[in-house]
Amino acid sequence: MPKPHGGKLINRYIKKDQTQIAEIPEFEVNTGLSEDILNIAKGVFSPLEGFLCYNDLENVINEKRLEDDTPWTIPILLDFNGENIKEGDTVILSNKENGVRALLDVDEIYTYDKKTLAQNIYCTTDKEHPGVANISNMRQNLIGGKITLLDSKQREFDNYNLSPKETRVLFKEKGWKETVAFQTRNPPHIGHEYVQKTALTFVDGIFINPIIGKKKAGDFKDEVILSSYETLMKHYYLKNRAVMSILRTSMKYAGPREAIHHAIMRKNFGCTHFIVGRDHAGVGNYYGPYDAHEIFSEFPDLGIIPVFFRSFSRCTKCGSVVNDKICPHDQKYHINFSGKKIRELLQNGKIPSEDMMRKEVAETILKYDKPFVE
Amino acid sequence: MEKEKNEKKYTTISIPTPLAEKIKKRIAGTGFHSLSSYVTYVLREIISGMDEEEGEAFSKEDEEKVKERLRALGYLD
Numbered sequence: 001m002p003k004p005h006g007g008k009l010i011n012r013y014i015k016k017d018q019t020q021i022a023e024i025p026e027f028e029v030n031t032g033l034s035e036d037i038l039n040i041a042k043g044v045f046s047p048l049e050g051f052l053c054y055n056d057l058e059n060v061i062n063e064k065r066l067e068d069d070t071p072w073t074i075p076i077l078l079d080f081n082g083e084n085i086k087e088g089d090t091v092i093l094s095n096k097e098n099g100v101r102a103l104l105d106v107d108e109i110y111t112y113d114k115k116t117l118a119q120n121i122y123c124t125t126d127k128e129h130p131g132v133a134n135i136s137n138m139r140q141n142l143i144g145g146k147i148t149l150l151d152s153k154q155r156e157f158d159n160y161n162l163s164p165k166e167t168r169v170l171f172k173e174k175g176w177k178e179t180v181a182f183q184t185r186n187p188p189h190i191g192h193e194y195v196q197k198t199a200l201t202f203v204d205g206i207f208i209n210p211i212i213g214k215k216k217a218g219d220f221k222d223e224v225i226l227s228s229y230e231t232l233m234k235h236y237y238l239k240n241r242a243v244m245s246i247l248r249t250s251m252k253y254a255g256p257r258e259a260i261h262h263a264i265m266r267k268n269f270g271c272t273h274f275i276v277g278r279d280h281a282g283v284g285n286y287y288g289p290y291d292a293h294e295i296f297s298e299f300p301d302l303g304i305i306p307v308f309f310r311s312f313s314r315c316t317k318c319g320s321v322v323n324d325k326i327c328p329h330d331q332k333y334h335i336n337f338s339g340k341k342i343r344e345l346l347q348n349g350k351i352p353s354e355d356m357m358r359k360e361v362a363e364t365i366l367k368y369d370k371p372f373v374e
Numbered sequence: 375m376e377k378e379k380n381e382k383k384y385t386t387i388s389i390p391t392p393l394a395e396k397i398k399k400r401i402a403g404t405g406f407h408s409l410s411s412y413v414t415y416v417l418r419e420i421i422s423g424m425d426e427e428e429g430e431a432f433s434k435e436d437e438e439k440v441k442e443r444l445r446a447l448g449y450l451d
Binding site: 069159162165166168169170173243297299300301302303 | 405415416418419421422432436437440441443444447449450
């Protein structure tokens with residue numbers, strides 16, 4: 001099992017007597033920031049112990065590394081309006097929706113240039129890009145400093161929510177020395193199963209790790225994604241070879257940089273391999289289809305092995321799922337796994353062909369009156 | 375960024391000139407744009423390789439607590 005990123009699994013959770021913190025000023029943060037706090041505290045973002053300070057941010061922007069040379073590609077930032085906070089203060093950050101309360105040691109307050117940040121992280125300053133749009137909505141001041149989680153409340157799907165510490169113990173108990181991680185935001189079609197099982201063939205177990213959280217209209221609901229995977233695993237996976245647990249974080253759509261970030265998080269969960277598909281974490285035409293593959297060559301010290309998959313489809317001539325490296329047949333024999341097509345069929349209450357999706361999975365999805373976010 | 379420019383932290387390492395010349399020849403036409411970027415890459419690879427397989431040690435008590443939760447959630451029998 002790999003060491004956590006940066007060498008140490010971060011755990012920044014303590015129980016404090018309410019009287020000890022009664023006098024500390026409290027500031028409400030949005031749900032996205034509170035998810036970041038939880039991910040820092042539980043070690044998903046190891047080695048980060050808090051929000052980035054100036055030198056780390058500048059290094060991440062320019063070198064794709066923290067100040068101490070550890071690979072890190074997505075800045076984890078706390079923006080604020082210049083409320084009455086100064087360097088050296090300790091404040092409480094809270095969020096009502098998920099009951100997060102955390103201490104923040106304000107090490108540094110600084111400003112930043114939004115265009116530089118957007119151009120370097122997203123390779124564009126186009127505000128149509130969702131990540132750039134997020135930056136343009138960010139406030140002008142940033143706070144860097146360590147956080148300590150005091151409290152969070154039970155939430156939906158917590159029975160699927162394992163921390164890196166828990167997955168590490170789980171993989172060890174299962175006797176998995178090598179684990180491949182698969183990230184997803186959709187119910188599985190046959191192509192996904194092909195990718196997962198191909199990778200699984202060479203390791204001991206697969207860690208299916210759906211990203212749960214903020215969705216846009218037309219996306220599958222979280223509960224649909226989870227139950228469809230449960231169905232697939234029940235019918236088509238060996239019980240002792242596959243595990244599913246959720247990851248609460250927002251997609252940044254930063255393409256190649258985000259692929260590295262996704263790999264780092266899975267390394268912290270104890271995975272040795274990470275599946276990277278075509279246009280991983282991409283959106284629109286901002287990145288080349290294999291930019292997210294190529295970026296891995298910049299990180300010989302990442303500590304997790306990327307498993308690259310190019311496009312895959314069903315070849316009617318081969319009679320199986322194929323990719324462009326193994327099938328000699330013409331495109332006319334290839335049926336692509338179109339998420340859009342599968343979605344349209346399901347929206348009309350129809351079961352996609354078994355060449356596209358397992359019948360049991362489709363039936364599970366159709367058990368929901370409204371499987372899509374409205 | 376708005377703060378004062380962060381000084382880049384680099385240091386100089388001496389390697390034998392013939393070795394440097396060999397490396398320069400070897401990296402011509404590759405993605406490495408300088409001797410320094412190649413040496414940095416190789417050193418990062420070597421250093422990270424030394425970290426592998428060490429794993430994370432939890433205390434027995436900690437591990438038992440985790441196992442209990444994993445059993446309760448159905449992840450372990």
